[in-house]
Amino acid sequence: MSDYFEKKDLVDFANIGEYAEEEGGKFFEYYGKSMSEGKLSKREKCLIALTIAVVQKCPYCIDAYTNESLKLGITKEEMMEAIHVGASMQAGIVLAHSTQMRKIIKKKEM
Numbered sequence: 001m002s003d004y005f006e007k008k009d010l011v012d013f014a015n016i017g018e019y020a021e022e023e024g025g026k027f028f029e030y031y032g033k034s035m036s037e038g039k040l041s042k043r044e045k046c047l048i049a050l051t052i053a054v055v056q057k058c059p060y061c062i063d064a065y066t067n068e069s070l071k072l073g074i075t076k077e078e079m080m081e082a083i084h085v086g087a088s089m090q091a092g093i094v095l096a097h098s099t100q101m102r103k104i105i106k107k108k109e110m
Contacts, residue, residue: 005059051086
């Protein structure tokens with residue numbers, strides 16, 4: 001049985017405009033601009049993208065940005081440090097949402 005996410009499908013990403021050409025073109029224009037060198041380097045942007053890919057659990061993006069990171073000379077230690085930033089942010093976001101639970105409990109205890 002094949003995996004739902006197949007490595008060969010990553011190549012097909014270029015065809016996301018197949019049934020919506022204008023929207024696909026606009027996405028790639030935006031994506032290209034946002035990922036190009038600016039105030040942040042390509043290296044910094046690649047680490048951000050890799051971290052988001054892991055936090056959001058996108059195997060295609062993890063594949064793409066791990067390989068891009070390696071091409072840009074980003075070390076495995078730098079990648080892992082970035083992933084830990086994402087993991088701690090995700091944990092903080094989850095814990096911050098406990099505010100809602102704690103508010104309900106405190107209200108019911110009154």
